[in-house]
Amino acid sequence: MEKLNGKVAFITGGNKGIGLGVAEAMVEAGMFVCITGRNEADVQAAEKKLNTIRDNAALGIVCDVRSLSDQQTAVQQIMDKWKQLDVVIANAGVGHFADISLLTPEQWHETIDINLTGVFNTVKASLDPLKASKGYLITIASLAGTNFFAAGAAYNASKFGLVGFTQAVMLDVRKHGIKTTTIMPGSVSTYFNDHTPNDADHWKIQPEDMGQMVVDLLLMPHRTLPSKIEVRPTMPG
Numbered sequence: 455m456e457k458l459n460g461k462v463a464f465i466t467g468g469n470k471g472i473g474l475g476v477a478e479a480m481v482e483a484g485m486f487v488c489i490t491g492r493n494e495a496d497v498q499a500a501e502k503k504l505n506t507i508r509d510n511a512a513l514g515i516v517c518d519v520r521s522l523s524d525q526q527t528a529v530q531q532i533m534d535k536w537k538q539l540d541v542v543i544a545n546a547g548v549g550h551f552a553d554i555s556l557l558t559p560e561q562w563h564e565t566i567d568i569n570l571t572g573v574f575n576t577v578k579a580s581l582d583p584l585k586a587s588k589g590y591l592i593t594i595a596s597l598a599g600t601n602f603f604a605a606g607a608a609y610n611a612s613k614f615g616l617v618g619f620t621q622a623v624m625l626d627v628r629k630h631g632i633k634t635t636t637i638m639p640g641s642v643s644t645y646f647n648d649h650t651p652n653d654a655d656h657w658k659i660q661p662e663d664m665g666q667m668v669v670d671l672l673l674m675p676h677r678t679l680p681s682k683i684e685v686r687p688t689m690p691g
Contacts, residue, residue, distance in 0.1 A: 458672055459484035462536045464529065466519050466576055467546030469496040471644030472594055475661025476543055476668045477504055481511045483669050488513045488532045490546070519546045519572030525579035532583075539583035541672065544573040545594040547612075549647045551605045562608045569612035570619065577623060588631030590672060593620045594664075597640045597684060613638075617682070624681055633679050635671055639664065640686035657691035 463480050467473040468489025477487045481504050489504070491497045494516045501514030513535060517524035532539050547569045550561035573593055584591060598606060599613035617636055624634035642664065643655035664685075671680065 456484075458669070461485045461540040461672075462532060462538050463487045463541040463543060464532055464539055464576075464580060465489050465543040465545055466525075466572070467491060468543070469493065469500040469514070471646060472639070472642055472661050472664045473543065473545040474500050474503075475663075475665040476545070477512065477665075478507060479662065479665025479669045480541075481507045483672075484508075485541075486511055486513075486536055488515060488528065488535075490515045490517045490519075490528055492516065492518055519544075519575055520567045522575040522578060525575045529579045529583060538587055539580060540587045540589045542576060542580045542584060542589070542591045543594065543668065544576045544592070546572055546576075547594065547596075547646075549609050551609060551647070553605050554607050557608055565608040565612050566615075569609075570615045573616055573619065581627070584627070584632050585630045589633075591620075591623070591627070591632060591634045592668060592671065593634075593636045595620065595636045595638045597638050597686060599636075599638050600684070621682065624679075628679075633676070635680055636682050637664070637667065638682065638684045641690070654691070657687055657689060659685060659687055 463485055465473050465477050465487055468477045469491035477489050480487050489500055497514040497516050501512050504512035515528045517528050548565055550565050593616055595616045596613045598610050599617035602610045620636035639659055641658045643651045643658040643660055
């Protein structure tokens, strides 16, 4: 894909699940990717897998989206290595699901700090390079960002907030030539919330489907912006 060949992406939570599926699609399209995560072994394994697809296409960094300085350091490493940053995928996220009477302050803060403040930190750290490249910012939200449910107070709050944050940022940065999209998937076959992908997940959205969606977005004419995308399984299980 000539349009994407040589472009550079930064993917938070890129060591497995949706983030890794997106990273694989990008590498196959000729891009370079930096993936981040908190677990060193997972980051190293994902980096190795991506570099097997195309040699020296990926860089893995252990960092935490809750730390602005971690995000700034990751972006600096990207700029030192590739001299540009064209696409940012703010994907890192967690889920704690409990009735409000049982939801702990620690669970609340972790959900908000990673799913919402973490995206703020990613955007702040990436903004200047994205302005320089007239790049693309994509946040991975959820259908839970528009559909509330019982035991979802923390997760709903984080994803409703993320959808609103992303749409407001879209209005702030489009004058700099930056495109911004939030993708709101339903059930995806990932390790989210301690789930292990298995054959019973056949009906769910697959990580490679999300990867194809992101690549398709990047290939769209610059004049056209799908700013908010809901995506769900065709036939729920």
